[in-house]
Amino acid sequence: MSKTIIQVNQLRKDFYVGEITVHALRGVNLEIREGEFVAIMGTSGSGKSTMLNILGCLDKPTSGSYFLDGISMGELSKNELAALRNIKLGFVFQSYNLLSRTTALENVELPLFYNSKIKSKERRERAEAALEAVGLTDRMHHMPNQLSGGQQQRVAIARSLVNDPVVILADEATGNLDTRTSFEIMALLQDLNQKGKTIVFVTHEADIAKFMTRQVVFRDGHIIREELVTNRNNAVELLKNLPLEELV
Amino acid sequence: MNYINSMKIALNALKRNKFRSFLTMLGIIIGVASVIVMLAIGQGSKKSIQDQMASMGTNLIFAMPGSEQKGGVRMGSSDAQNMKLSDIDAIEKDCPAISDVSPEVRASGQAVNGNQNWPTTIYGVNNKYFSIRKYTIGTGRSFSENEIQTYAKVCLVGQTVVENLFGKNDPIGQSVRFKNIPLLIIGVLGEKGENGMGQDQDDLVIAPYTTVQKRILAITHIQSIAASAVSESQNNAAITQITRSLRNSHKIKEGAEDDFRVRSQSEMVQTFSSISDIMTVLLGAISGISLLVGGIGIMNIMYVSVTERTREIGLRLSVGGRGNDILLQFLIESILLSVFGGVIGISLGILATQLMSSVMNWPVVITTISVVMAFLVCSAIGIFFGWYPARKAASLNPIDALRYE
Structure with missing residues (x-):
């Protein structure tokens, strides 16, 4: 039995907008184990973004417990949460969020700047290794505006890998990309997952969710469906079958 | 962090x-x-x-007549005649903070040599005046005590006077006439340039005070006193001592106003x-x-x-x-x-x-x-x-x- 990375019990999150209370999460239970590739699905307003924020230690739940890699985040201060994000988590965003006019390498180095234990030599080596893992060794010194969307997202994935996190949280990571590039990114993520990375991927696209091992569907702050993906798509094979004219 | x-x-x-x-x-x-x-x-x-200012001497102290009352009439300070040569002797005796003191009498007029003339001022002083006012003697010599005693017709001239009266010629041994009195030039002052107010400090003739008093102005009083303090830090002590000495000499009663003014160069610098x-x-x-x-x-x-x-x-x-x-x-x-x-x-x-x-x-x-x-x-x-x-x-x-x- 692989170890539990994320353990969420009776998680609630309320927002107060003026005098109205919005119940974004109404008692969610979820367990994610090491090596899983989980799709969090749902329409907008279903609570999936709130869930991701809490999983990402960017927001605190109103009630309920959340253990990340055995650490209860409910008792942690703001600074301790930041340290936790720095060591345990990697983020991939829909809009890449790369620093402009900064080379791919420096972008990837960024999380390590906030870890004072890592010296500049190790920082450089780890960033290079992460870029190699996403197949961008020859683009290390390019600026984001010299890279395609897919390449930029690869840089962002390299950045999420560089601190060797226990889980990578991806928020609509293929939302800005065309089908072919999306598949390429999915191939990369599947490959990383194969090598043991735990990934949580928020999406509302059903066909993207089919690349993952498990789907968790949110609606109105509840998990309404949770199932293993039976006939899982393989991105590499799908890429091969993609009509050639889409290459143009 | x-x-x-x-x-x-x-x-x-x-x-x-x-x-x-x-x-x-x-x-x-x-x-x-x-x-x-x-x-x-x-x-x-x-x-x-x-x-x-420092080039004029920072420890320089002047005493000049102030307002004076004669039978209830207040007199202007310029024509006051209340400073005497005996005041100088008293200052020399009474004031340990003063190193040198000299009387000063002045006359303005044309200095004439041959067909050249030049408006300037003649200063009658003793031979301590040079160190008090930081004048150097470029060539020639200063006048002697004997020449002071005998109202000798000798003088020293500043560079501006030399240029205007003698051009490139050596003025020493020549004579210059001032109010029709011929004075033998025995020395030339070293160049000093302009002072802080733009006055030419080289435009002057210096002669023994007795010569200027008797032969040119025909007076017995002196117009002002120039003195130098032992050092700049002794300025204030020197001013107090001069004031006391002059009040004594002038027999000014306790509480009465001074009939003279004492000014120091360092005050002006400040x-x-x-x-x-x-x-x-x-x-x-x-x-x-x-x-x-x-x-x-x-x-x-x-x-x-x-x-x-x-x-x-x-x-x-x-x-x-x-x-x-x-x-x-x-x-x-x-x-x-x-x-x-x-x-x-x-x-x-x-x-x-x-x-x-x-x-x-x-x-x-x-x-x-x-x-x-x-x-x-x-x-x-x-x-x-x-x-x-x-x-x-x-x-x-x-x-x-x-x-x-």
């Missing part, structure tokens, strides 16, 4: 916006440069006044120095305002920069940057801007100052204090004006910041 990393992050952020960083610094650069230049001009003019100090403060304040405007410029840009880089801040927070890391980054950015700007401004200010002194011949003095102060003020401006935007950046919520459009 890791300061070195924060420094690197801030430096990278500034490098990404080189042109903007430069424009932001420009305000500080101009402000600092103008502070340096203005202070240099103020200090320079003060120093040049002080130097010129007066002029304080005038140029006020000028320095004024110039400094005006350029200080431009420094302030530069600081506000930094604040403005940092503020815009925080808004513009909201997503970057969100990203930094999400990958593990703490609020304090963000605060430090933005604070260091503004400090770097103002300190770099300060360094460039100081260099530019020094350069401009040198240019002024070499091209326009202005007297300028750059003091270490003004440079150090300008630098410290810059750093303070960086912290002061960077603080508010940095706080704003640090207090952003990572979720909102990441989603900011």
Whole structure:
């Protein structure tokens, strides 16, 4: 039995907008184990973004417990949460969020700047290794505006890998990309997952969710469906079958 | 917290916006440069006044007749005749803080040599006058005690008089007529130049006071007393002692007004120095305002920069940057801007100052204090004006910041 990375019990999150209370999460239970590739699905307003924020230690739940890699985040201060994000988590965003006019390498180095234990030599080596893992060794010194969307997202994935996190949280990571590039990114993520990375991927696209091992569907702050993906798509094979004219 | 990393992050952020960083610094650069230049001009003019005053002798003390009452009528000081040669003897005896003292009688008129003439002033003094007024004897000699006793018709002339009466010829041994009295020139004074008020200090003839008293003016009183204190620090003691001695000699009763005035050169130096100090403060304040405007410029840009880089801040927070890391980054950015700007401004200010002194011949003095102060003020401006935007950046919520459009 692989170890539990994320353990969420009776998680609630309320927002107060003026005098109205919005119940974004109404008692969610979820367990994610090491090596899983989980799709969090749902329409907008279903609570999936709130869930991701809490999983990402960017927001605190109103009630309920959340253990990340055995650490209860409910008792942690703001600074301790930041340290936790720095060591345990990697983020991939829909809009890449790369620093402009900064080379791919420096972008990837960024999380390590906030870890004072890592010296500049190790920082450089780890960033290079992460870029190699996403197949961008020859683009290390390019600026984001010299890279395609897919390449930029690869840089962002390299950045999420560089601190060797226990889980990578991806928020609509293929939302800005065309089908072919999306598949390429999915191939990369599947490959990383194969090598043991735990990934949580928020999406509302059903066909993207089919690349993952498990789907968790949110609606109105509840998990309404949770199932293993039976006939899982393989991105590499799908890429091969993609009509050639889409290459143009 | 890791300061070195924060420094690197801030430096990278500034490098990404080189042109903007430069424009932001420009305000500080101009402000600092103008502070340096203005202070240099103020200090320079003060120093040049002080130097010129010092060339006249800083331990110089004058005593001249004040207002006098004769049978209830107050007399002007210029035609007062209350100073006597005996006053000089008394001062020599009574005043340990005075090293030299000389009577002074003056007459203005034409000095004539052959077909040349020149309007000048003849000073009748004793031979201590040269050291009191810091005159040197260029060529020839001073007059002797015997020549004073015998009202000898001898004199020394200043360079301006020499140029106008003798041209390139050696005046020693020749004679000059002053109010029809022929005086043998026995010496030429060394050149002294203009004093602080623009008076030519070389336009004079010096003769024994007895000669001027008896042969030219036909008077027995003296017009003023020139003395020098033992040292500059003894100035005040010397003034008190002269005052007491003169009151004694003039038999002025306790509580009655002095019939003379005593002035020292150092008082005048102080007066002029304080005038140029006020000028320095004024110039400094005006350029200080431009420094302030530069600081506000930094604040403005940092503020815009925080808004513009909201997503970057969100990203930094999400990958593990703490609020304090963000605060430090933005604070260091503004400090770097103002300190770099300060360094460039100081260099530019020094350069401009040198240019002024070499091209326009202005007297300028750059003091270490003004440079150090300008630098410290810059750093303070960086912290002061960077603080508010940095706080704003640090207090952003990572979720909102990441989603900011």
